[in-house]
Amino acid sequence: MADKAAEEVIRRKPPAEPPGDEGLPAWMATFADMVTLLLCFFVLLLSFAEQSEEKYRDALGSIKGAFGVKEVRAISDQMALFNTSSEATKEMASQISHDDRLILGVIMRIKSLLENTDNDLKEGAGVTADRDGVVFSASSSAMFKPGSAELTPRAHEILDSVIKVLKDYKLNLVVRGHTDDRPISTRQYPSNWELSAARAAVALDYILQKGGIEISRAKAVGYADTRPAVPNDSEENRKKNQRVEFYLHMPQRDAW
Numbered sequence: 001m002a003d004k005a006a007e008e009v010i011r012r013k014p015p016a017e018p019p020g021d022e023g024l025p026a027w028m029a030t031f032a033d034m035v036t037l038l039l040c041f042f043v044l045l046l047s048f049a050e051q052s053e054e055k056y057r058d059a060l061g062s063i064k065g066a067f068g069v070k071e072v073r074a075i076s077d078q079m080a081l082f083n084t085s086s087e088a089t090k091e092m093a094s095q096i097s098h099d100d101r102l103i104l105g106v107i108m109r110i111k112s113l114l115e116n117t118d119n120d121l122k123e124g125a126g127v128t129a130d131r132d133g134v135v136f137s138a139s140s141s142a143m144f145k146p147g148s149a150e151l152t153p154r155a156h157e158i159l160d161s162v163i164k165v166l167k168d169y170k171l172n173l174v175v176r177g178h179t180d181d182r183p184i185s186t187r188q189y190p191s192n193w194e195l196s197a198a199r200a201a202v203a204l205d206y207i208l209q210k211g212g213i214e215i216s217r218a219k220a221v222g223y224a225d226t227r228p229a230v231p232n233d234s235e236e237n238r239k240k241n242q243r244v245e246f247y248l249h250m251p252q253r254d255a256w
Contacts, residue, residue, distance in 0.1 A: 029250035082100065099250070105136045105171055108250055113161040121157055124240065133171065133249030140179075140199065140242040147184060149198035151206065159203060162246050163211035169248070173218040174255055175200040175206070176245040181225040197222025203244055220256055
């Protein structure tokens with residue numbers, strides 16, 4: 001009797017499992033709600049944050065610089081070609097942004113100041129522009145005695161022009177000293193690094209002392225022969241590479 005009951009238990013089929021719920025698992029609905037709430041939270045944070053176009057442009061420039069992309073004002077090449085009396089300059093000024101108008105004004109101011117100097121000082125001088133400012137370049141032979149950082153008697157005409165621009169416009173200044181690739185080795189200047197840095201420092205000291213420019217607005221740096229304007233393959237090109245650059249740039253942009 002007991003054996004028969006046990007046999008019936010063994011033969012009895014297990015009860016069928018109830019059918020599962022249709023659709024996605026229940027946990028997924030909770031997870032989706034959480035993600036949606038997080039998204040709303042970050043959207044609110046973004047709406048409360050202060051949006052800064054300048055910071056965005058700085059970040060974009062840093063990214064481009066990291067990948068080796070050089071950003072230059074599309075308009076800068078045209079700016080450097082304009083004369084102070086050009087009608088095209090007036091027409092252009094009415095069509096460009098505030099920053100570009102500022103850059104254009106600085107270029108015109110420098111060009112007008114150069115018109116009042118003689119040809120000896122104009123030789124080797126030039127004006128170019130980039131995204132953040134204007135580079136005024138002057139020949140080292142016009143500003144310094146050969147192989148030294150001693151100013152020539154007429155160097156003040158160039159430096160005074162830079163002072164006038166700094167007083168007219170709220171821009172910062174970087175003085176850059178450059179040499180050609182010919183080595184120098186003296187007791188005072190063991191290499192072109194010391195010579196280029198000394199020339200930049202002397203020019204900057206004159207601007208700060210005579211112009212009364214705040215030290216926080218200016219700095220000096222020497223590049224020796226690491227940034228030639230043209231290849232050092234002739235005497236004429238080497239003379240072009242012996243230069244001092246005055247980079248007048250927007251205060252909110254750090255530059256060297």
